[in-house]
Amino acid sequence: MTDTVLRTSGTIDGTTTGAWAVLLPAERYEAERLVHHDTLELTGLDDAVRPRPGDLVAVLVDEPLRLVALGRVALATTETREDPDDPQSDAGPGTLVVSYTRRALDEPVPVDGLALDGPVTGLDEAVWRKLADRLGPPPARRSWLVSLDLPIEAASPAEAVRIFWSYVQELGPRELPAFVSPSGDELAMQAFVLGVEANQDPEEDD
Incomplete structure (x- = not known):
């Protein structure tokens, strides 16, 4: 299928904006939700x-098909990470970069x-516009307090901090619980793991 066929809402000379649907694999969607x-x-x-x-870009996930974000195509960098959730992953050639303009990941x-x-x-x-309209206006933003508490054995405060960051890098959001509450309402604190x-509370699991 050629570029001319794919650009159903634009032209090949760049004078008209095109629109696209990007389908994310399930594991990539989970990575986008975590970080x-x-x-x-x-x-x-x-x-x-x-x-x-x-x-224009509509970002979707399958089974069932759902809209999770909107964005625009940005200039590709000279290299990208194969796994953006892993800063140590090998770099690969840049292909497609989408700048988020609206998220509905959760x-x-x-x-x-x-x-x-x-x-x-x-x-x-027109199809892209209908998808965008389904998201509605973005929700109001507010301040949140987010914390991560880890008991760490160390010989000094500086060593404890170093070990803390090692644990954070090694375990990350897939294993470490982060605690979040609305600013000024710490009693409403909730723990989040895997987004x-x-x-x-182990007693509540019994």
Whole structure:
């Protein structure tokens, strides 16, 4: 399938904005939910798929199909990380970079009647607009207190801090519980593991 066919809402001379649907694998979606990223970097795409900077993007996950974010194609960097959740992963060639403009990672919106033919599918801009409208206005932002408490044995405060950061890098959000509460309402504190609320009271599990 050629670039001309895929750019259903634009032209190949760059004078019109294109629109695209990007389908994330389940494991990549989970990684995006765990750590905040300003951009979504995708590698290993078909060379025939060539979204251009400024094109509109709807980010979706499958089974069932849900809309999880909106964005625009940004200029690709010279290299990207194969796993953005792992800063130690090997670098790979840059392919597609999407700058997020709206996220719904924690409350994805169900999508019906949209057929996708791969990781990146050209959309009519009117279809993209309908998807964007389903998200509605962004929720109001507020201040939150987030903490991570670890009991650490060490010979000095400085050593304890070093060990703390080693644990954070090694275990990360998949294993360490983070505690979050609205600023000024610490009694409403909740623990989160793997990006979702997690009960940390063993007595309540009995």
